[in-house]
Amino acid sequence: MLEINNLHACIGTKEILKGLDLTVNPGEVHAIMGPNGAGKSTLANVLSGRPGYIVTAGSATFNGEDLLALAAEERACRGLFLGFQYPVEIPGVSNLTLLKAAINARRHHRGEPEMSPVDLLAWVREHARRVEIDPKMLSRGVNEGFSGGEKKRNEILQMLVLEPTLAILDETDSGLDIDALKVVAHGINTLRSPERSTVLVTHYQRLLDYVKPDFVHVLAAGRIVKSGGPELALELEERGYGWLEQAA
Amino acid sequence: MSANAKEIQELVRAREYDAGFVTKIETETVPPGLCEDTIRFISKTRGEPEWLLAFRLKAYARWLKMERPDWAHVHYPAVDFQAISYYSRPKSMKNAPKSLDEVDPELLETYKKLGVPLHEQEALAGVQKEPTVAVDVVFDSVSLVTTFRKKLADAGVIFCSISEAVKAHPELVQKYLGTVVPFADNFYAALNSAVFTDGSFVFIPKGVRCPMELSSYFRINERNTGQFERTLIIVEEGGHVSYLEGCTAPKRDENQLHAAVVELIALDDAEIKYSTVQNWYPGNAKGEGGIFNFVTKRGDCRGARSKISWTQVETGSAITWKYPSCILRGDDSVGEFYSVAVTHHFQQADTGTKMIHIGKNTRSTIVSKGIAAGESDQSYRGLVRVLAGAEGARNHTRCDSLLIGNRCGAHTFPYNEVRNHTAQVEHEATTSKISEDQLFYARSRGISEEDATSMIVNGFCKDVFKELPMEFAVEAQKLLSVTLEGAVG
Numbered sequence: 001m002l003e004i005n006n007l008h009a010c011i012g013t014k015e016i017l018k019g020l021d022l023t024v025n026p027g028e029v030h031a032i033m034g035p036n037g038a039g040k041s042t043l044a045n046v047l048s049g050r051p052g053y054i055v056t057a058g059s060a061t062f063n064g065e066d067l068l069a070l071a072a073e074e075r076a077c078r079g080l081f082l083g084f085q086y087p088v089e090i091p092g093v094s095n096l097t098l099l100k101a102a103i104n105a106r107r108h109h110r111g112e113p114e115m116s117p118v119d120l121l122a123w124v125r126e127h128a129r130r131v132e133i134d135p136k137m138l139s140r141g142v143n144e145g146f147s148g149g150e151k152k153r154n155e156i157l158q159m160l161v162l163e164p165t166l167a168i169l170d171e172t173d174s175g176l177d178i179d180a181l182k183v184v185a186h187g188i189n190t191l192r193s194p195e196r197s198t199v200l201v202t203h204y205q206r207l208l209d210y211v212k213p214d215f216v217h218v219l220a221a222g223r224i225v226k227s228g229g230p231e232l233a234l235e236l237e238e239r240g241y242g243w244l245e246q247a248a
Numbered sequence: 249m250s251a252n253a254k255e256i257q258e259l260v261r262a263r264e265y266d267a268g269f270v271t272k273i274e275t276e277t278v279p280p281g282l283c284e285d286t287i288r289f290i291s292k293t294r295g296e297p298e299w300l301l302a303f304r305l306k307a308y309a310r311w312l313k314m315e316r317p318d319w320a321h322v323h324y325p326a327v328d329f330q331a332i333s334y335y336s337r338p339k340s341m342k343n344a345p346k347s348l349d350e351v352d353p354e355l356l357e358t359y360k361k362l363g364v365p366l367h368e369q370e371a372l373a374g375v376q377k378e379p380t381v382a383v384d385v386v387f388d389s390v391s392l393v394t395t396f397r398k399k400l401a402d403a404g405v406i407f408c409s410i411s412e413a414v415k416a417h418p419e420l421v422q423k424y425l426g427t428v429v430p431f432a433d434n435f436y437a438a439l440n441s442a443v444f445t446d447g448s449f450v451f452i453p454k455g456v457r458c459p460m461e462l463s464s465y466f467r468i469n470e471r472n473t474g475q476f477e478r479t480l481i482i483v484e485e486g487g488h489v490s491y492l493e494g495c496t497a498p499k500r501d502e503n504q505l506h507a508a509v510v511e512l513i514a515l516d517d518a519e520i521k522y523s524t525v526q527n528w529y530p531g532n533a534k535g536e537g538g539i540f541n542f543v544t545k546r547g548d549c550r551g552a553r554s555k556i557s558w559t560q561v562e563t564g565s566a567i568t569w570k571y572p573s574c575i576l577r578g579d580d581s582v583g584e585f586y587s588v589a590v591t592h593h594f595q596q597a598d599t600g601t602k603m604i605h606i607g608k609n610t611r612s613t614i615v616s617k618g619i620a621a622g623e624s625d626q627s628y629r630g631l632v633r634v635l636a637g638a639e640g641a642r643n644h645t646r647c648d649s650l651l652i653g654n655r656c657g658a659h660t661f662p663y664n665e666v667r668n669h670t671a672q673v674e675h676e677a678t679t680s681k682i683s684e685d686q687l688f689y690a691r692s693r694g695i696s697e698e699d700a701t702s703m704i705v706n707g708f709c710k711d712v713f714k715e716l717p718m719e720f721a722v723e724a725q726k727l728l729s730v731t732l733e734g735a736v737g
Binding site: 048049051052071072075076077084087088089090091092093097098099101102105106141142158 | 683684685686688689690691692693694695696697699700703704706707708709710711
């Protein structure tokens, strides 16, 4: 599904990713862990097409297509989703308006007719319940005045509603209390299926208690320096990243 | 500038002005120039009574002694008032048509192209439902037709061109004309008072709620002519009216002048809602051509508990100089001003409002949203004046500016003068750039850059759009899309 080879990427003149390799197959959940400044968020941003990042070498394909040649919205329409570390407020634009535009953009891309407003509302409400978002919040401005936890749950709501084939969640677990963490984890697990994959970018092991990854990778100094199973996350929790950073 | 902002700039540049065509018809246009004879000619052609000619001449004499105002934050070459023609009408309008069937088909075609419904069974552009809007259409210096007159007359409402009103209801016109905007109020108001041609007249008698929306559509067509529209709206005790105004002009390389005066009078418990969607030709991408829009609009809440609400969506004109204002004379009267102004290319807008609190417990609300793109420059200028007798007066002002790209400008000039210590005046202002984070957030959900920008800008304007009558809100959103075509999908 996702195939990254020798990826190098810069912000301005500063190289952040320095030859990163990663393969994600359908149905897999990968956790990417690592110290601050290792390039975790850069990876998420480069994959989702955020402007301002320059890829200097290497490749990334998504279902065989050159991902890096596509605009952010084209990537999204092909089934990629980025869960933001810092979800953005858009005053005056309701959550429903955003979701409606997003759903219909995908449908348009697939040559399907727009979803009827009635179906759309029912679809969004059903998922809102799942992530414990009050339906009243749907008509409020996107993330406008939302608490940190509400913003993160709203990211998961958008993910559920849009049903991506590959979700990249950038520190969706940070700043959440344990109840909110469970809700978020439940949302992620709901979408788990043999066709869909998830990349969890995280700092901490605790999300992985609720979302069991198939693979855990350590990203340090712009490269994957170690990969393993769920047990690696526990080891990291215990030993920290220092021993791997030296290896990098 | 990031790649993103650059793209937006280019998309903005791609904007087309689709009302920019010229109607080819024979006209009768007076030679350019302004002197007493021009005024006498205009007055005579319109068959006006002596008192109105006297009003015009008095205004003209005063105007000659006045100086062009230069305090606004706009820059433009001096207007040569002797190079403008002050009266132009389609030849076919020499004998006023009795019905739509007698109007030159070429003119009817013009309005069809503009999407202005002239047949009474039609609704406002694109909306197929019960007819709810009566229209008065003004082409250069004359009103062509006013629709739904019978239905309105049955309700006691008078809706016609101001020329007709002068003939049919001289006592009303004489009683109210120039009482809100005196002939010597300012340079352009004096000019208008001297040479005004058509515009609309509305009279809502005591206790009547106007059964439908009223609207006027102003079109400048003839080269080198100015349009000097004059509108007078009077609502008696307990009456209610919602009035809409739209305007367009052909694309031309030279600037054209539109200097209007609009006066609103609300007696006790009366309510006037005045909405404008201004789409005058803004000039081309190099800043050539476009309308100079120098307008004096003022409402007088003369009666207790009266209310006047201005809502404007300003997307056109090369230069905009416009401050729809409210004089809150009656106790407990309410004034509102909701504005969205969009400028791009080299457009300049200095717009805002004045709220003059005279009566007790008068309240005013100002919401101004400015969106500047390209190399345009935009200013909000607002005066809140609370006089000594205005016990308990309250004002809330909010003005927000949104910048698209980094070559445009936004400025805020608020003036607060408070002479009563029980008054409360609040002012909030923000300036922001359309954020790359917001754009990327929406795009990462699959929404194209154009649609995302449109969505963000519409969200920014929501507080104002919700004040527009339904049909116009849709039009305004569409217009915003055309105006920032590309950047706003």
